[in-house]
Amino acid sequence: MSITGNRRAAPASDGTSGVARRLVAASALMLFLELALIRWLGANVVHLSYFSNFILLGSFLGVGAGFLISRKPWSVWPLTLPLLALLVLGVLTFPVTIERSGSDIIYFTSLKLHGPPAWLVLPILFALTATILAGPAELVGRCFARLDPLTAYRYDIMGSLVGIAVFTLLSVAHAPSLAWGIIAAGTALVLTQPGNRLVAGVAAATIVLVLGVETFTPGTSWSPYYKVTTEEQPNHGPGFLQINVNGVPHQLMAPARWKLDHGERIYQSPYLRLPGNPMNDVLIVGAGSGSDVAIALSQGAAHVDAVDIDPRILAIGAERNIDRPYADPKVVRHTNDGRAFLESTDKRYDLILFALPDSLTLVSGASQIRLESFLFTQEAMASVRRHLKPGGAFAMYNYYREPWLINRLAGTAAAAFSHAPCVDTFGDAQAVISVAVDPARQRCAGRWRPHDATVVAPATDDRPFLYFRGDAFPPFYAVTLIAILLTSLVAVRLLGGPLGQMRPYADLFFLGAAFLLLETKNVATFALLFGTTWLVNALVFAGVLLVVLAAIETTRRVRTPRLPVVFAGIAASLALAWVIRPEWLLPLPYAPRLIAATVLAFLPIFLANVAFAKRFRDAGDSQAALAINLLGTIVGGCLEYASLFTGYNNLLLITGGLYLLAVLLAPKGAWRAA
Template sequence: MSVDQGKSTGADYYGPANITLAIFLVSVLGLFLEMLLIRWISTEIRIFAYLQNTILVVCFLGLGIGCFTSKKPVALRKLLLIPLFFLILLIAIPQTKEVLGNISQMLSNLGDLVIWHSVIVSNLWEALFYLIAGLLLTFLLMVLIVDIFIPLGRLLGRLIDAHPQTIWAYSVNVAGSLIGTWLFVLLSVLHQPPVIWLIVMAFFLFFFLEWGNKGKIDFALLLGIIIFSWLASQENSLEILWSPYQKLVLKESSCQKKEAGKFNLTVNNTNYQALLDLSEKNVKSHPNKFSSEMMGLSQYDIPLILHPRPQSFLVVGAGSGNDAAAGIRHNIKKITAVEIDPAIISLGRRYHPEKPYDSPTVQVVNDDARSFFATCQGKYDVISFGLLDSHTTTAMTNARLDHYVYTRESLERAKSLLAPGGIIVLSFEAQKPFIADRMASILSEVFQEYPLCFCIPYSNYGWGGVIFIAGDLITVRKQIDNNKRFAALIEKWQNTKPVPLTYTTKVTTDDWPYIYLQTPTIPILYYLLAGMMFLLLIRCGKYFSLKQLFSEWRLSHWHFFFLGAAFLLLEVQNISKAAVALGNTWEVNAVIVSGVLVMILVANFLAAIFPKLPLKVTYVALILSCLTLYFLDLSRFAFLPYFSKVVVVGGLTTLPIVFSGIVFIRSFAVVVGKDTALGANLIGALVGAMLQSVTFITGIKALLLFVAGLYFLSMLTQPPTLLKQPFPKGEPTPQIT
């Protein structure tokens, strides 16, 4: 059977003649571009680093609207190239980049979402101006992103609707998404910058552009996109690295700005670490920079001073090596430095003035702190938590990368790694009083006594922060009393900047790990973003004439809508639960997302092999598997060997995907209008992504109850006509024209 391009895919389609190949290419392109924008926009425009799933939601909206309007012109130039060119131009121009980067400060006046470098103004009108300006700029960015994905949705909707083999077409779509995921992961592993990402995107987009005179403008826009993406990444710095997690910029410290250390490291355009030379020789040779009062008593030295004979020292959140350097200065025989970001380790090796990572006494471990706790078999005299703050969330959840490090369960595991007489020292930049109170409350619950606490000010010895000490406090107090200079310094700090502690703040747990929320509530900013999403939907409805389509929304659309919402929530919940057992690394996130896509392929295979499998039985298995995961504590598998742990945890968390995949493909194969069915599914995924905020109130586990409920609604809304349709088999294979 040949494929007639004029009738099957539209006169304005310029992609490959082979529909199967075209579905694969547009699927790779769509997923790759989605990950590209999530990563880059959240880096340069920091409000999306805190609300990263907002970009994910907007991408789903664009793809969904594209599928709904797949019969309209694809309009790659108007709806993809021009908005993408304009978006990158805004990031490339320093003035507009700075304005967009300050959106987070504009919206920080709401006060209920902790944002670095918040700017709180007392004047009501000024605060209102900043709020409106921040929301308008955010809305502008959302409009650009949603338009970018509409042509890709139109291409995908047309191609799948035109393909004579539904199971094969959808399987190719999923396989393309899997390749797109790992292609971006590979570039992240190789620390490639955005200009390389855009070149790869351009390669896949070439297959769908019109060639000839009319296509010259498209190629000029693509060239401009690549050039401006290169310009956007240029900064006056020693080195710029795009790690698997974040953008790292290393600069020499400025004397005019009175920055501590020889080098300063920023993460996503925010000050993050100073690479300090606190060797005795350097400190004594610069008495104008280093006060004699704090000599040998920096925040990095303190954990080792508080123990009488420390022989083993564990640092989680080791960064570029300041803590490890202190261990070397104190002649610690065994130092373990755990850091999640391989690029930060690399910078520490090459630029830290004391070269701590070159020492044979230092073992550098590239891992998530929580994952290391689960597998570590050693004991330590001193465990130090560095200034862990990821400044960012993952692309799929509301939890920042460091949230699970500071839960009650995590600190209980850290306590179990202490040698007799050992201590834990936790440093944290508590931007609000409730954060310090939360840390103290968790430690008091875990150790059954109030921790010692004081605030170290910023100086050339370090950026300071609130220090909490727990463990063998009797010995700790003796160490302080025996060091009169240290005791006097602590007393001075406590008098100068006391840390008020009430021990009443809700503690964080693996089920509710949100350090930066005072209470289980949805922040006001999330409600405002939901309102903007509604306005964006109205705008798209009018601009793309969606009124008639939505007025013809049928029962089958609701069926696919609920399947999409449940699927996205299940994927989010999988990543959150897997992070507890496997760690919150980029590898874990990529493996879980890939596992979900692989399970969809497995479901498609099973649906083809067992076409008469009763859907009611599948639904029962689906809902029961969700409820089983609700009661199952995956952290109990954290002590298994890593490969076994990945197989067990990955298999359990993705098991419901097999059953839901069977339900989806059975319905999708026989529905009339596969483009609008897919659009309804993507709109449902959008709603599922927005429902993530419910976990702020209910906790991570309760998300599974929402998933089970949504799947139940999809069962109720499955039209009887779909159930009566024979499942297609033995479909002819499309020929290559």
């Protein structure tokens, strides 16, 4: 069947409201499932949270495939709940680990690896995610066939907003996976035809039962970032609690005295290397369950600002830390991103500590930014220096895994403070890097000498990839991305027919790729300007959807300029965003910074979606047109990895190139008609 030959049905009149309600519900389920799978799989397949963008790309493929399937006489929707039940049951019954090793990119890993290799696990999860998402996408596509394209598209975006709003509210409430399962399975059951509800009901009950067992397992809770599990350590004595996140050991909550006397020596070193510090005002980033705060208090801190991005881990520390550091009136807790806290305060400190602030997840499924990425850039270190008193000092410690990373961080500190720091290493790449504003106030055991002749340059706000050495593109990423692109190409060919028949919508493909790349760049920008918190991330995605909806309504209700004028506006807005660097906005007060960032980020998105809406309005086959556009987002998701070398700002140049391809490939008639 030709894509261009399958014309949409005439718009309904009296039945439009019922179709619209079904479309909104299916679209909400589609986005909710996508977000839930990214979070839940990342929490239960160890180390998958480092590769959640692969699950996102699988979702894009599934959604695009679902739209193509909606033009077929057969359906994939009846498989959605059974496959989801199989996935949930399989993941929790047969736990696996995505093995990560090597020195090209550093991962904070589990100590025990089990299950099949990554090259087998990732394709299975990718395929299952795509097939599951294809079901609700098919329902949305069948609704598209019964409505005017722009009317259907607006209801699709409304449903997506509902999906992201519900998931955000669950994150606010720290809701467990059982709540996600009840909402997803319940909505799917409502959308299932009565004749198919027996099998769907059994699958839904299985999902709820299995997630119920997970939810009520003792010591299990959820934060907006992680699945958190706690284990008492009775062999060590009272006050010892192992905190794991996403299946990986994350923190050992232990009495401060034990950590100083018998624990790892990294906790002692900052105070030994920076003697005489008055410690009237101390900032601890990565305060977590409170052990580092308790140690600072035991060393004489008069006031401590304790900052951690994860509210659940902070709560565990407040509830269960035997030293009760968060009950001390000298301590103030701040649930925030460390870099965002630094940029939002004028306070100056005697001592700033980065206390093991390592994450086990990406900011979102659409970027390579980890929660702490912007905390270790050269601009962040300069901000630390500005927030220190004349006699102040800074220290950071962790198990850094690789000598080159220790050298890189030491070099970053040396550049910010204009003299070499103290560097103490213990065992297998544990290290403490300590530096005072006045070099006479630091007492180093010896002069810092890099392990390698070449010290990797500091990470920057534009390239915040601290753990990427930068020698070459990681082979694992290259192989996986090529496999994803080939799989997507085969899926489009099988479901959509000969590729040549899709030529009329080639411009929509590149519009989709450019849109995803632009969205990813905006996630990075807002993470830098306002913090890498889950709330900022959710607001960015919701903001993008609202801007898309505004573009649709503008196109429906107002006579917009012709396509050449709109694309000229896109080019101008991209150029403006490229020239005005995000770091230039950081010194601005919050309100003007938000306004400037919103205009720079969302103006090209608005104009691009006006262009898309104008093209989509006249599409002969709305299902195929949107499918091709969504499949283009897979290419955009793969191109995001170019930021490892280009930086995020130069992604705008690639985005501009994609929009240029869309202009060159747009049918001539579309330019005249629009």
